[in-house]
Amino acid sequence: xxxxxxxxxxxxxxxxxxxxxxxxxxxxxxxxxxxxxxxxxxxxxxxxxxxxxxxxxxxxxxxxxxxxxxxxxxxxxxxxxxxxxxxxxxxxxxxxxxxxxxxxxxxxxxxxxxxxxxxxxxxxxxxxxxxxxxxxxxxxxxxxxxxxxxxxxxxxxxxx
Numbered sequence: 001x002x003x004x005x006x007x008x009x010x011x012x013x014x015x016x017x018x019x020x021x022x023x024x025x026x027x028x029x030x031x032x033x034x035x036x037x038x039x040x041x042x043x044x045x046x047x048x049x050x051x052x053x054x055x056x057x058x059x060x061x062x063x064x065x066x067x068x069x070x071x072x073x074x075x076x077x078x079x080x081x082x083x084x085x086x087x088x089x090x091x092x093x094x095x096x097x098x099x100x101x102x103x104x105x106x107x108x109x110x111x112x113x114x115x116x117x118x119x120x121x122x123x124x125x126x127x128x129x130x131x132x133x134x135x136x137x138x139x140x141x142x143x144x145x146x147x148x149x150x151x152x153x154x155x156x157x158x159x160x
Contacts, residue, residue: 027154043112061100074110075122
């Protein structure tokens with residue numbers, strides 16, 4: 001798939017990536033967990049979010065739901081760059097917590113590992129402000145019957 005034509009206008013894959021970014025931004029859950037998705041390349045994703053005490057557990061660090069949400073989303077969107085017609089569903093996800101998140105800017109980096117047809121595998125890691133890994137996860141995703149084009153948040157930008 002081509003990313004840009006000779007005039008720099010996004011085509012093919014890049015249009016799909018921008019539509020996935022729009023889909024992510026439209027999800028109501030992201031009003032609760034404010035974050036931003038960027039898709040820089042096929043099979044890659046990057047989610048940036050800020051952690052503060054609103055998501056802390058009683059011992060003063062980010063609750064595990066934050067780890068899961070951001071790792072699952074990063075791996076999911078990296079995998080969904082490989083599928084342009086269907087929404088994927090998470091069928092399993094394994095988490096590894098490396099260290100507590102006590103606040104600040106966190107980045108989730110997602111990467112597609114394998115699969116194209118029915119089942120895809122992706123992984124993601126969480127990095128703190130110092131670039132230290134604080135968590136890692138691997139997920140399995142399968143094609144659903146839900147057409148991406150039927151989802152209101154999936155908006156392919158104009159080519160012009």
